[in-house]
Amino acid sequence: MAHPLRTIVRALPVWSYVTLLYGFIFLPVGVLVLFSFQDSRVPVPPFNGPTLRWYEAVFSDTRLMDALANSLVVGVASSLVSLVLGFLAAYALARHRLPGAGLLQGILTAPLTVSYLIIAMGLLITFNELGVPKSLLTVGIGHVVINLPLCFAIVYSQLGEHQANAERAARDLGAREWQVMALVTVPMIWPALFASFFLSVTFSWDEFIIAFMVSRFDVTLPVEIWSMLRTGLNPKTNAVGSFVFLISIAAVLLLDLVVFRRRRA
Amino acid sequence: MSTPAVEFRGIAMHFGDKAALRGIDLAIAEGSFVVLLGPSGGGKTTLLNILGGFLGPTAGQVLIKGADVTQVPPAKRPTTTVFQDYALFPHMSIAGNVGFGLKMRGVPKTERSARVEKALDMVGLGHTALRRIHELSGGQRQRIALARALVVEPSVLLLDEPLGALDLKLRRQMQEELKAIQKRVGTTFVHVTHDQEEAMAIADVIVVMNDGAIEDVGPPERVYLRPASRFTANFMGDNNLIEGRVARAEHGCVAVTTPLGGFDIRGDAEAGASVALSLRPEHLHTEAGGGRVALGRATVMEAGFFGTHHQCSARMDGLDTPLKLRLPQKRLVQPGEVIGLHADPGDMVLLTR
Numbered sequence: 001m002a003h004p005l006r007t008i009v010r011a012l013p014v015w016s017y018v019t020l021l022y023g024f025i026f027l028p029v030g031v032l033v034l035f036s037f038q039d040s041r042v043p044v045p046p047f048n049g050p051t052l053r054w055y056e057a058v059f060s061d062t063r064l065m066d067a068l069a070n071s072l073v074v075g076v077a078s079s080l081v082s083l084v085l086g087f088l089a090a091y092a093l094a095r096h097r098l099p100g101a102g103l104l105q106g107i108l109t110a111p112l113t114v115s116y117l118i119i120a121m122g123l124l125i126t127f128n129e130l131g132v133p134k135s136l137l138t139v140g141i142g143h144v145v146i147n148l149p150l151c152f153a154i155v156y157s158q159l160g161e162h163q164a165n166a167e168r169a170a171r172d173l174g175a176r177e178w179q180v181m182a183l184v185t186v187p188m189i190w191p192a193l194f195a196s197f198f199l200s201v202t203f204s205w206d207e208f209i210i211a212f213m214v215s216r217f218d219v220t221l222p223v224e225i226w227s228m229l230r231t232g233l234n235p236k237t238n239a240v241g242s243f244v245f246l247i248s249i250a251a252v253l254l255l256d257l258v259v260f261r262r263r264r265a
Numbered sequence: 266m267s268t269p270a271v272e273f274r275g276i277a278m279h280f281g282d283k284a285a286l287r288g289i290d291l292a293i294a295e296g297s298f299v300v301l302l303g304p305s306g307g308g309k310t311t312l313l314n315i316l317g318g319f320l321g322p323t324a325g326q327v328l329i330k331g332a333d334v335t336q337v338p339p340a341k342r343p344t345t346t347v348f349q350d351y352a353l354f355p356h357m358s359i360a361g362n363v364g365f366g367l368k369m370r371g372v373p374k375t376e377r378s379a380r381v382e383k384a385l386d387m388v389g390l391g392h393t394a395l396r397r398i399h400e401l402s403g404g405q406r407q408r409i410a411l412a413r414a415l416v417v418e419p420s421v422l423l424l425d426e427p428l429g430a431l432d433l434k435l436r437r438q439m440q441e442e443l444k445a446i447q448k449r450v451g452t453t454f455v456h457v458t459h460d461q462e463e464a465m466a467i468a469d470v471i472v473v474m475n476d477g478a479i480e481d482v483g484p485p486e487r488v489y490l491r492p493a494s495r496f497t498a499n500f501m502g503d504n505n506l507i508e509g510r511v512a513r514a515e516h517g518c519v520a521v522t523t524p525l526g527g528f529d530i531r532g533d534a535e536a537g538a539s540v541a542l543s544l545r546p547e548h549l550h551t552e553a554g555g556g557r558v559a560l561g562r563a564t565v566m567e568a569g570f571f572g573t574h575h576q577c578s579a580r581m582d583g584l585d586t587p588l589k590l591r592l593p594q595k596r597l598v599q600p601g602e603v604i605g606l607h608a609d610p611g612d613m614v615l616l617t618r
Contacts, residue, residue, distance in 0.1 A: 169352035171339045172317060173366035173417065183365075187356040 029245060036238035054239035064240060067224035071205055074136055074220055078143035079200035083193060085144070086151025091185065094159035095167075105156075112149045119145055120213040127214060134216040142210035147200040154199070158192035159185075191259045198255040202248055268331040270295040270421055270453040271316060276325035278311050278477075285311045287477045289325070293421075293470075298447050298454045300464040303474035304500070309457045310425060312474070316455060317423050318342045329420055340369075343420035347427045351410040353398045359385070359409055360394040366417035384416035387446065404435045411443075415450060424456040428463065440466045461501050465489065473497045494618045498543040503589050505549070506616070507542045511535065519615060524583030525560045532615035541616040546576070546591035548612040557607040563588060565602045579604065 039051040058064055089108055093101055111119065123142050132138060163185055170184045186193065208222040215223060221244060228237050269292040278286040286308045293299050301309035314320040316327060318339035327335050334342055345366065354362050364381045372380070385391045388408035393401070401409065407427060414422055424443075428436045444467045447454050458464055464471050465485040473481040473488065473496070480500075481493040492498035495506060509523035511534045519534050520527055521542060534540050550557060563579035566587055577598055578587040588606070592598060 165348060165350055165352040166354055168319065168339075169346070169348060169413075170354070170365065170369075172319075172344075172346045173413070174340045174369035175365075176340060176369075179369065184354060188354075 032238050033242045033245070036235055036242040038235040038238070041234060054235040055243075057236050058239045058243065061236075064221070064224055064228075067219055067221045070136055070218050071221040074140045074143060074211075075201045075204040078140040078204050079147060079197050081140075081144050082147035082151045082200050083197050086148050086196065087155050087186075087193065089148075089152050090156035090159055091181065094156060095164065108152050109149045111145055112153070116146065116207070116209045120210040123210065124213050134214050136215065136218045136220075138214040139211045139220060142214050143200075143204040143207060146207070146210070147203055150203070151196040151200060154196040155189065155192050158189045163188050195255060195259050198251055202251050205244070205248065205251075267295060269293055269328075270297075270330060271455065272326075272328040272331075273312070273316075274326040274328070276312065276315060276322045276327065278308075278315065278320065279323045284477050286315075286322070289479060291472065291479060291482065293453060293455065295330075296451050296453055297469045298444065298467060299456065299470045299472060300468035301455065301457045301472050301474055302461060302464040302468075302500075303459065303480075305459055306476075307474045308477040309459075309472075309474045313346075313423055313425055313455065313457050316421070317344055317346050344423055345414035345417055345419040346423040346425060347407075347410045347414050349426045349429055351406045351427075353406060353409060353413070355398050357398070358394070359390070359396050359398065359401075362398065362409055363394075363413045363416055365413065370417060380416055381412075384412040387415070387449070388412045388442075403431055404439065407431065407439060408442075411446070415446075415452065419452065421453045421455060424454060426457055426459070428458070428460075436463070437466075443467055465501075473500060475500070491614050492543060492616065495541055495543075495616050498541075498614065498616055503546050503591075505544045505546065505588050507544060507584070509540055509542060511538045511540055521615065525581070526558070528558070528610045528613060530610055530613055530615045532617075534615060534617050538617065543614040543616055544608060544612065546589040547574075548608055549588065549590050550607045551592065551596060551604050553605075553607045556609045556611060558610060560606040560608055562603050563606050565598050565600050565604060567600060568598050579606070581606070 034047065036054055037050040037052070038054070039048040089104075092098065093105055098104065120142065123138070123145065127134065127138055166184050166188060167180050170180045175183065206222065207220075208226065211220045212223050212226065219227075221240075225237065225240055225244070228240070271291075271293040273289045273291045276286055276289040277284070289308075289312060301312060303309045311320065315322050318334070318337060322335065325335075326333055329343055354365065357365070360378070360381050363384055364377050367377045367380060382391065382394065385394055388411055390405060390408055390412070393405070398406065398409070407430075410427070427443075428439050431439060440463055443454075443456075447467075456467065468485055470482065471485055471488045472479060475496050481488050481497040483493075488497060489501050492501060492504075498504045498506060507523045507525060509521040511519050512522045512527065513520040514534055514536050517531060517533060518529060519532055519540075520529050521540060523542060528542065530542065549560075553559065561581060563581040566578045566580055568575055568577040572594075574594060575590075575592040575596060575598065577590040577592060579590055580587045590606075598604065
């Protein structure tokens with residue numbers, strides 16, 4: 001048996017590495033959250049004791065609250081559209097022999113590799129050409145562009161032979177095509193559908209560049225926070241940042257709880 | 266003659282250059298248990314898929330109860346299928362699985378649950394309605410798949426190697442059950458398998474298929490005892506084929522010359538034709554008696570005890586391949602022993618193709 005001290009010494013580099021790594025990732029967030037409770041006008045050390053007044057200020061700021069509501073609407077609506085379109089495309093490519101299927105699949109997933117900046121500029125130019133006014137709708141369209149490939153890829157990876165056989169059995173038992181999809185395919189792959197929807201919502205919730213370039217009067221939360229930051233740092237920006245972070249964490253936890261725990265069970 | 270439950274007329278199926286089926290003509294009588302038997306790649310599963318509507322034939326027609334269904338999709342055919350992997354719906358309860366077909370047919374809820382209950386009782390799983398699929402064993406899943414397919418009262422039930430995934434003992438038990446259920450419901454069953462013992466155990470009619478064509482059709486006893494072709498004779502159980510030539514032919518009787526001597530056999534063939542005689546291992550004896558004639562002496566090469574019998578192979582002068590023998594339980598033989606062999610020409614079957 002190894003000497004206890006030796007065990008500790010051996011474990012030391014491992015634990016130091018882990019601490020450094022997590023510190024690197026989470027220290028900025030920790031500082032952000034800590035100074036959102038700062039009882040002074042500037043979010044810099046020293047920490048002057050906790051207060052909730054900046055959160056109060058955030059929740060009574062109608063512009064911020066409007067932006068929050070806009071973000072939620074854009075996130076949910078664009079994710080639903082991405083999910084439905086992504087699922088239909090994945091189903092078609094997984095179940096039918098289509099001419100140029102490889103090419104179609106490539107084109108569908110290509111936007112995953114293009115930077116958001118390029119997508120945003122492309123959308124801006126296109127909307128200008130078509131005379132589409134910048135609004136939440138255009139932001140939503142932008143988010144569908146980035147999230148559709150994601151939904152497609154996740155759903156496509158989950159459509160295997162297992163479901164194909166069950167679909168065949170359903171057809172054999174008299175189900176029409178829409179019934180096969182609604183009663184067999186969708187319930188069988190719902191964890192994948194749920195996961196793609198939630199990932200889409202979190203991506204849309206965080207997204208700045210596209211939302212910034214193709215919106216005008218109604219803006220989403222990241223854009224509103226950006227305009228707050230231009231007037232300088234104060235604990236209120238920390239408070240709203242912490243709130244955004246909290247929502248993202250909640251979404252990830254929910255996803256983990258509902259989808260992955262269930263699959264393990 | 267009444268309308269057959271199923272009729273294939275000139276069914277051909279090509280996958281690219283490969284012909285999977287070449288001109289299948291077959292009528293299946295109402296209420297019979299038909300087994301499509303053959304090696305994998307023989308076309309039996311393709312034929313079943315064409316009957317179920319999952320594949321469209323390249324040529325030919327499929328009729329069910331006299332109606333042409335060649336262009337009808339699976340959902341609208343009066344057929345249901347028990348799939349090889351069962352293809353149950355994992356997200357539904359057992360009652361949900363069994364009731365699915367009835368739901369698709371718009372059967373009201375109360376009638377539906379009564380019929381589901383009846384179907385589950387039929388397969389001996391009445392107590393499991395609310396359980397989920399993953400709680401069931403392989404044999405139980407098999408029965409649920411059967412109940413799910415039968416509850417909608419199809420004209421024809423298709424079974425695609427349904428027992429393939431079960432262990433031997435369960436397999437034999439399910440064979441008996443399948444047979445009993447078929448007799449009870451009276452539905453026409455079309456069952457695909459490559460297991461000839463299974464085919465003999467359950468079939469009213471065996472259809473032997475090979476290389477996209479039908480080799481033989483008939484009741485198990487006939488197909489086993491009087492096979493129509495060399496392929497059938499070899500595929501259905503162990504067999505010895507002795508090649509020979511027709512010396513004389515008259516009035517349904519032929520004289521065949523073989524390396525083991527000349528025999529007078531029932532059958533038709535032209536004089537001079539090359540034929541084969543099928544001689545089952547259990548029809549070779551070490552004692553004379555009855556109408557048996559002596560075949561000569563053979564040297565035992567291998568012998569094994571199989572409980573009900575001894576299985577041996579023995580070499581004989583003039584034959585390229587050793588003969589397979591099935592000697593009685595108490596007849597002990599050792600490798601190297603020389604034994605005299607006798608057979609009744611009445612047990613020999615003349616094979617012309």
